[in-house]
Amino acid sequence: MGRRLHGRGALFNDEPAGLAPRHVGLRPWHHRAHPPEYPDELPFVMLTGARGLGKSAVLAELRDAYQGHTPVALIDCAEEQFAGPPAGRSGDSWSPLAQALLVLAEQLAAPVTGAGRISFPRLMTGLVAVAASGWGDADSDRIRREVERILLLNEGGSRFGGFAGRWAGKVAAKVVAAATGTGPLVSGAIEATLEAVSEGFAGRRRQKASVWYRTYPNAGGNAQRGLILLSRHFGDGGPNREHAERYLVRALLEDLTEAYAGVLPRMQRLGRPLVLLDNAQSAPGPGLVAAVLRDRAEGVRDQVAFVAARLGEAREELPAAVRRRLPEVARRSGWEPGAAPSSRALLVALPPLSPDDTLHLVGAVRGDTVLPPRLPHAIHRLTGGNPLGIELLAESAAQNPPRVSSPARLLTADVRPAEDLPGLPTYRALLDGLVPEAYLAELTVLAAAHDHGSACALASALLPDTFGPASVRALQARLAEEGLPEVPGRFVGDPFVRTLLLLRLHLCEENHASWRTAHERLVAYYTAPEDARYRLHHELALGRTESAVAHLRDTFVTADTREWLRTLLFVASAPYFHAHDAEGRDFTGRADDERAGVALGHTDATHAVPEGADPVLHRLVRRLLHAVWQLADPLVLPEQQVAVRLGFELEQLSNLHPAGNALLWRASRDWPAAALAGRPMTGPEDPEDGPDDDIGEA
Numbered sequence: 227m228g229r230r231l232h233g234r235g236a237l238f239n240d241e242p243a244g245l246a247p248r249h250v251g252l253r254p255w256h257h258r259a260h261p262p263e264y265p266d267e268l269p270f271v272m273l274t275g276a277r278g279l280g281k282s283a284v285l286a287e288l289r290d291a292y293q294g295h296t297p298v299a300l301i302d303c304a305e306e307q308f309a310g311p312p313a314g315r316s317g318d319s320w321s322p323l324a325q326a327l328l329v330l331a332e333q334l335a336a337p338v339t340g341a342g343r344i345s346f347p348r349l350m351t352g353l354v355a356v357a358a359s360g361w362g363d364a365d366s367d368r369i370r371r372e373v374e375r376i377l378l379l380n381e382g383g384s385r386f387g388g389f390a391g392r393w394a395g396k397v398a399a400k401v402v403a404a405a406t407g408t409g410p411l412v413s414g415a416i417e418a419t420l421e422a423v424s425e426g427f428a429g430r431r432r433q434k435a436s437v438w439y440r441t442y443p444n445a446g447g448n449a450q451r452g453l454i455l456l457s458r459h460f461g462d463g464g465p466n467r468e469h470a471e472r473y474l475v476r477a478l479l480e481d482l483t484e485a486y487a488g489v490l491p492r493m494q495r496l497g498r499p500l501v502l503l504d505n506a507q508s509a510p511g512p513g514l515v516a517a518v519l520r521d522r523a524e525g526v527r528d529q530v531a532f533v534a535a536r537l538g539e540a541r542e543e544l545p546a547a548v549r550r551r552l553p554e555v556a557r558r559s560g561w562e563p564g565a566a567p568s569s570r571a572l573l574v575a576l577p578p579l580s581p582d583d584t585l586h587l588v589g590a591v592r593g594d595t596v597l598p599p600r601l602p603h604a605i606h607r608l609t610g611g612n613p614l615g616i617e618l619l620a621e622s623a624a625q626n627p628p629r630v631s632s633p634a635r636l637l638t639a640d641v642r643p644a645e646d647l648p649g650l651p652t653y654r655a656l657l658d659g660l661v662p663e664a665y666l667a668e669l670t671v672l673a674a675a676h677d678h679g680s681a682c683a684l685a686s687a688l689l690p691d692t693f694g695p696a697s698v699r700a701l702q703a704r705l706a707e708e709g710l711p712e713v714p715g716r717f718v719g720d721p722f723v724r725t726l727l728l729l730r731l732h733l734c735e736e737n738h739a740s741w742r743t744a745h746e747r748l749v750a751y752y753t754a755p756e757d758a759r760y761r762l763h764h765e766l767a768l769g770r771t772e773s774a775v776a777h778l779r780d781t782f783v784t785a786d787t788r789e790w791l792r793t794l795l796f797v798a799s800a801p802y803f804h805a806h807d808a809e810g811r812d813f814t815g816r817a818d819d820e821r822a823g824v825a826l827g828h829t830d831a832t833h834a835v836p837e838g839a840d841p842v843l844h845r846l847v848r849r850l851l852h853a854v855w856q857l858a859d860p861l862v863l864p865e866q867q868v869a870v871r872l873g874f875e876l877e878q879l880s881n882l883h884p885a886g887n888a889l890l891w892r893a894s895r896d897w898p899a900a901a902l903a904g905r906p907m908t909g910p911e912d913p914e915d916g917p918d919d920d921i922g923e924a
Contacts, residue, residue: 231280231287232583232613234576236556238291245271245555245574246288250531252497254291257339259496267527268498269548269561269572270518272506273535276709276720277660278614279576281535285502288533296497297344297482299333301326304505314368318461319360322510323471323517327478328353331379334482334499341494344485346379348438348477351419353379354397355453356460356470358415373397377419396421416453438480442473468513475517479528486529498531506534512543516567523567538709540573547571578611581904587613591620595627600863603904608633608860610722614659618643622652634861637729653726660723665701668693670734672701673727674744674767675717676760680751687747688740715760715796725801725860732803741803742768759793766800771851779839779847782879787886791893792909798854802861825853825868843882850875857901869898 237244238254247253248263249271262268273281282302289300301308303326311320331346353376361369377397397418437449445452460470482499503511511534518532540547546566550559552574561572579587584606588597601623609615621643622629622636629635637656640649661669671688675681681698705719706712713719718727732741745764752761762774774797781790802821823829827849835841853872857864876894880887897907 231283232587233579234280234284234287234552236552237284238287239556242557245559246291246533248559249533250292250296250497250500252292252296254288257295257496262498263559264561267522267563267570268529268531269559269563270515270522270570271531271533272515272540272544272547272571272573273533273576274539274573274709275537275576277537278612278656279578280613281576282504283613284576285504285533285535288500288502292497292500295339296495297334297336297338297485297499298502299330299500300502300504301329302504303508303511308508308510314364315372316360318463319357321460321467321471323513324353324356324460324474326510326514327474328376328379330501331478331481334501335379335381338495340496343381344482345381346478346481348481349474350376350379351416351439351453352456352474352477354419355412355416355457356474358412359457359461361415362411370395373415412454412457413450416450416457420450420453438477471513472517472520475514476521476526479518479521479530482530483528498529500531500533503532503534506536507538507540511536515571519567519570522570523563523565538707539575544568544571544573547573549573549575551575552577578609579606579613579616580611581606584609584611584616587616588620588623591617591624593624595624595630597623597630598863600902600904601630601633604633604860604863607904607906608722608725610720612660612722615656615722618652618656618659632862637726637861638733653729657726657730660726665704666730668697668701669718670727670731671740671744672698673718673724673731674748674764676715677717678702680748680760681717683747683751684744687743721860728801729861732801738803759796762797763800766797766855767803771848775844775848775851776836776839778851779844782843782847783883787883787889788909790886791889794851794854795858795907795909798851798858800855802855802859819856819862821852821856821859822865822868825849825856826871846875846878850879854897854907857897858907864901864904866902869902872901873898 235244237246240253243260247260249268251260251262253260273284275281285300289298292298308322308325311317327349331349335343335346337343354373357372357376397415400414400418403414439445439449439452439456440447442452442455444455456470456473459466486495503514505511506515515534546564546569548561548569550572555574559572563569581603585602588602588605605616605619618641619633619636622639622641625641626636626639629639637653638651641652641655642649643655657666668689671684672681675684678698682695685693685698710723711719716724718724731744732738734740745767748764749761758777762777765773778794830845835844849871853868853875856862856868857872873894876890876897880890880894883890900907
C-alpha cells in the first residue's frame with residue numbers, strides 16, 4: 227500500500243483478493259480485471275468507526291489505487307463547499323447534494339486507460355433546471371459562469387471549447403432575456419438546454435437526456451414539463467426537494483450506466499466507476515446514501531461501486547445494514563440484502579492497528595533515530611492502536627530525538643504534522659484530530675468524571691452555569707454517535723482520548739488550578755463507602771497515597787480477592803502528574819517519578835507505618851500500589867525491575883491469603899508479563915476449577 231497503510235490488507239490485497247478488487251472488479255494499482263463478488267447488485271460499502279482510525283486515509287488510498295484505471299471521484303462531505311450556497315446564489319436553487327453531484331461528475335468525467343471522457347447529459351440538464359430558478363436577479367456574467375460549469379458535464383472531448391463553449395452563451399442569453407421580462411425564466415433555460423442536447427452534433431446517446439425526464443411524475447410524457455416540475459419541487463424544500471434530489475442522483479447513475487452500455491464501451495472500460503464519500507454523516511452524505519439505497523431496494527439497478535466513511539456505527543440511520551469487522555471481509559463479505567433499503571448497505575468497522583503494525587509504522591517514520599526497545603509497545607498501549615496517534619507519536623520521536631525516553635515527553639514536545647504547518651505540542655495536534663473544537667473545553671473538564679452524576683458535579687465547579695445536566699447528556703450522546711466506546715465507570719470511554727484530555731486539563735494553567743479543583747471536587751463527591759475506589763483514585767491523582775494504601779491493606783483479608791485486585795487496578799489507573807499546592811509549587815520539590823523508588827523498597831526505612839497496622843502487610847501493599855501505578859501508566863516506559871518486584875509482591879500476598887492464593891499467584895505471573903509487553907494489566911478471570919482448587923471460597 228502506497229501510503230504506509232498498515233493493517234488494511236483485507237481491503238487491498240491481491241491474493242486472496244481483498245474487498246476493494248472484489249467490489250470494483252479491478253485490481254488496485256493495475257488495469258487488470260478481477261471477477262466481482264457481486265456481479266448484479268452490489269452493496270453500498272461504508273467504513274465506520276471513531277476519529278483517528280484512518281478512514282480518510284483508506285479512501286485516499288482507494289482513489290490513488292484506481293485513478294486513471296476506472297472513473298473515480300472523492301469528496302469530503304464536511305468541506306466548506308457543501309456547507310452553504312456560494313455568494314449570490316439563492317438557497318432555493320442550491321443544496322449540498324446538488325453541489326456534491328456536480329463535483330462528483332466533474333471528477334468521474336476524467337479519461338481513463340483505454341477510454342475517453344464520460345459525459346453526463348441527464349445530470350447536466352437537471353442541474354441547469356435547478357439552478358435556473360435562482361437566476362431571476364442575477365447578472366449575465368454570473369449566469370454564464372454557472373451555466374458553463376454545468377454544461378461542461380456534457381463535454382465528451384476537451385474541457386475547453388466544444389459543446390460548453392458554444393452553448394453557454396446561448397443558454398445565458400435566453401435566461402437573461404427571460405429575467406428581463408421577455409419570457410418565462412426557468413422554461414427558457416430548460417428549452418435552451420434541451421435544444422443543446424438534441425442537436426445533431428451532440429450524438430445519439432446524449433440525445434436521450436432530452437427524453438429521459440418525460441418519465442418524471444406528472445410530466446405527461448413531456449421532458450420540458452418534467453424538468454420544470456423538478457425545478458419547482460427542488461425549490462419547495464423539505465420532502466419535495468428530497469424527491470427532486472433523488473432524481474438527480476438517479477440521473478448521475480444512469481449517465482454512468484450509459485457510458486458502459488454497448489459492446490465497445492464494455493471492452494474498453496474495465497471495472498466499475500468508484501465513488502468515495504468521506505465524512506458521510508454530514509450533508510450531503512445522508513441524502514446521497516438514502517437515495518442510492520432506496521432506488522436499489524426498489525429495483526433500480528446501477529453498477530457504481532460506492533465506498534463511504536462515517537463516524538460512529540449508524541445504527542439508527544441504517545438499522546438493517548449488514549455489519550462486519552474488517553478481517554471478516556478479507557475473502558468474502560457474506561452480504562445479502564433484505565427488504566429494507568438500509569439492508570443494501572455493508573458496514574465495515576475498521577479495527578485498531580496491532581502491536582506489529584505499530585512496530586512497523588514507528589520504524590518507517592523513525593529514520594536514524596535510536597529508540598528505546600519498549601517504546602513502540604508503549605506507544606501501542608497508549609494509543610490502543612489508533613493510527614493517527616501512532617503516526618503523530620512516531621513523527622514526534624523522529625523530530626525530537628532527545629525526548630524518546632517516554633511517551634509523556636513525546637506528547638509535550640512540538641511536532642510539525644506537515645512541512646507547511648507550524649509546530650505545536652503533539653498532544654494538542656492529536657486532540658485537534660480526535661476531538662472537535664466545539665466541545666474540547668467541556669470534554670477536557672469532564673474527562674475526569676465517571677458517570678453522569680460526577681460529570682454534573684465537575685460541570686458545576688468548572689464550567690459556565692449554562693452547561694447543566696442536559697448539556698452533559700447531550701455530550702454523552704455525541705460521544706456515542708461518533709463511535710467512542712461506552713465503558714462503565716468512565717465518562718470518556720476511550721483510554722487514549724481520556725489520557726490526552728487529562729493531560730490538557732493539567733497543562734491548561736501554569737498553577738494547575740483546574741486540575742486540582744476537578745479532583746478535589748470528585749474526592750468530595752464520592753463520600754459513600756461503596757464509592758471508595760473512585761475517591762481513592764482521585765486522591766492518588768493529587769499525589770495523596772495514604773488513604774489508598776490503608777484501604778487496600780485493611781480490606782485485603784475481608785474483601786473478595788477478585789474485587790480487591792480490580793480495585794487495586796482501578797485506583798492505580800489514576801494519572802500521575804506531580805502534585806502542586808494552590809500556588810503551583812511542587813509538594814516534594816522534585817520533578818522525577820518517585821513511584822519506582824517506592825515500589826522497589828528504597829523508601830521503606832524512612833516511611834512511618836501507621837500505629838496499629840501490620841508493618842509487613844502495610845509496606846508490602848504500599849510497594850505493590852506504587853508498582854502497579856507506575857507499570858499501568860501509559861505515559862511512561864515500564865521498568866524491568868519494577869515489573870519483577872510487582873510479581874514478587876503479589877506472590878508474597880498469595881502466601882498471606884490462602885483463600886485467594888490462586889488469583890494472586892496468577893496475577894503475579896500475568897501482570898508483569900503484560901506490563902513489559904505493552905499490554906494493559908487486566909482484572910483476573912476465574913481459573914479452571916480443579917478438584918483441590920479452593921477458588922470457590924474467594
